[in-house]
Amino acid sequence: MSKTRVFFCTDIHGSNICFRKFLGAAQFYNANTIICSGDLTGKLMVPIVQRTDRSYVVRWPIEKEIKNSKELEEVETLVSNSGYYPYRTNSEEVRELMADKDKENAVINHLMIERVKQWCDLADGFLKDKTTKCYLSPGNDDIQEIDPILNEAHFVLNPEAKVTDIDGIREMITLGYSNPTPWDLPRDTTEEQLGNKIEALMSQVKDPKNILLNVHVPPYNSGLDTAPDLDETLKPKMYDGNALTKPVGSTAVRAAIEKYQPLMGLHGHIHEIKAAVKIGRTVCINGGSEYGEGILRGAIIDFDDRGLRSYQFVAG
Numbered sequence: 001m002s003k004t005r006v007f008f009c010t011d012i013h014g015s016n017i018c019f020r021k022f023l024g025a026a027q028f029y030n031a032n033t034i035i036c037s038g039d040l041t042g043k044l045m046v047p048i049v050q051r052t053d054r055s056y057v058v059r060w061p062i063e064k065e066i067k068n069s070k071e072l073e074e075v076e077t078l079v080s081n082s083g084y085y086p087y088r089t090n091s092e093e094v095r096e097l098m099a100d101k102d103k104e105n106a107v108i109n110h111l112m113i114e115r116v117k118q119w120c121d122l123a124d125g126f127l128k129d130k131t132t133k134c135y136l137s138p139g140n141d142d143i144q145e146i147d148p149i150l151n152e153a154h155f156v157l158n159p160e161a162k163v164t165d166i167d168g169i170r171e172m173i174t175l176g177y178s179n180p181t182p183w184d185l186p187r188d189t190t191e192e193q194l195g196n197k198i199e200a201l202m203s204q205v206k207d208p209k210n211i212l213l214n215v216h217v218p219p220y221n222s223g224l225d226t227a228p229d230l231d232e233t234l235k236p237k238m239y240d241g242n243a244l245t246k247p248v249g250s251t252a253v254r255a256a257i258e259k260y261q262p263l264m265g266l267h268g269h270i271h272e273i274k275a276a277v278k279i280g281r282t283v284c285i286n287g288g289s290e291y292g293e294g295i296l297r298g299a300i301i302d303f304d305d306r307g308l309r310s311y312q313f314v315a316g
Helices: 016-028 069-081 091-099 101-127 144-152 191-202 251-260
Strands: 003-009 033-037 045-050 056-059 063-066 085-090 133-137 163-165 171-175 211-215 226-228 245-247 264-267 275-279 282-286 297-304 307-315
Touching (some): 003 016, 016 033, 016 069, 016 101, 045 069, 045 091, 063 069, 069 085, 085 101, 091 101, 101 133, 171 191, 191 251
Parallel strands (some): 033 133, 045 085, 211 264, 264 282
Antiparallel strands (some): 003 297, 163 171, 226 245, 275 282
């Protein structure tokens, strides 16, 4: 009986240490397929400002003076492992970036692109002599400019907007898009457009009931999509001292699962949720994310000739 073991994770948001753990998951969990699906890039740049005496100062998480190259390297490693982008600069450039949002965004986008390049190079070197399949795809937070980098890697496969043969038995469709969020992110789209994208891919699969529906956003009102209910200032709404929550997943994703009943739904997007639910016959999972603490959350999923054999949430 043939067996396939998948390690699945999402939302590592630029964390160097989480990406290294992702690559190591193949050997650690004895997985022949590893999937990191959505929101690969980080959210913030951390300026490391050089002073006239050639020392540096960084305000992360509190103001800290950096006196030598060893301390500088240590700070940059900590920042990068937390998913942020250390950026060596000076006071004049900091003032320019604060005054020009477009210029600041250009710097951050450059840092995002460079880190994805570094990750692809690292993965190519790590996977060169192995049989592991490694899938890396963008999420709704990720700028479009990282796609060519993922596509050009030698041993990293970008399954975005494709039907992918996983093991000769099962296929996977992948979409990093999300229904609208309050932040108007690069791959936010309407429910109608998201539904159309799913339908276009589903029309290409051999057996809808034997696929992995790898869509970054979870199905609506599934328990995998519970998030804080935000007011117009993007602060959590409160009642009687408690934060209110609501489902924020996609109705289009839910409709597709109910219609096609795929083998599994693989989702992320909502970091605080680590859970599995069934919608009809379909097992849907969200492994959660703690990238800021350098913890890689995910799931080990085992398949055999009969279908889904087991799944287990893991963290490391």
